[in-house]
Amino acid sequence: MYNLDETDAKILHLLQQDATLKTRELSEKLNLSYTPVYERVRRLEKEGVIRKYVALVDREKVGKKLMAFCNIALKEHSKNMGEKFVKAVTAMPEVMECFNISGDYDFLLKVVVDDMSQYQQFLMQKLGSLENIGSTHSLFVMGEIKNSSALEMLSGKK
Known part of the structure; x- marks a missing residue:
């Protein structure tokens, strides 16, 4: 640290x-x-504290109107199968973020696409083509309340 x-x-x-x-x-x-x-x-x-500099794009202004969170449960939890899944998902441009999580699911994906039809194609053709997916559960964003990429650095400091 x-x-x-x-x-x-x-x-x-x-x-x-x-x-x-x-x-x-x-x-x-x-x-x-x-x-x-x-x-x-x-x-x-x-030191890697600053990883990179980026431009934050307003997704809706470029036609990416649908954001979904997709929970994924894998069938098999071997290292090889997990690595294959991670490699495949990180190559998918629709997946903005991917988290390995605890609980009923193994991964949480943040997916951004144009519309519901494109999400269905993503789910059926891309995720559906992966051999180790046991189940998926999608949650659709109805409205963004807060969306920040900034970490608080000054808390507790005067």
């Missing part, structure tokens, strides 16, 4: 709000000189 100090936490907070901020802008917002801020950002990148 990387040990964040208050300045690192503030840098991460600012970059999570706007990853396009230049080092000069960060240094102005933090009231620090350019060089220490530059070195801190590079260290956070090198």
Whole structure:
């Protein structure tokens, strides 16, 4: 685990709000000189705390109107079969996120597609073609209440 100090936490907070901020802008917002801020950002990148910078796309504006969460139970739980499933699912562009979970199901997929028809095709043709799926259970998002990618870094700090 990387040990964040208050300045690192503030840098991460600012970059999570706007990853396009230049080092000069960060240094102005933090009231620090350019060089220490530059070195801190590079260290956070090198240590893997900052994994990458991305553009967040509004899915509905590009026609991806249906979001579903799909619970998957596998028939067989061998290492080989689990690895095959993970490899296949991570290659599917409709799957935005995949989690290995506990409980009645083994995996939870976040799937984004154009509409119900495309989801049905995804379910029948892509997931249905995988040999080790025992059962699936789909939940459809009716409305997004909160959708954030930012982690809170400053909690409990003054």
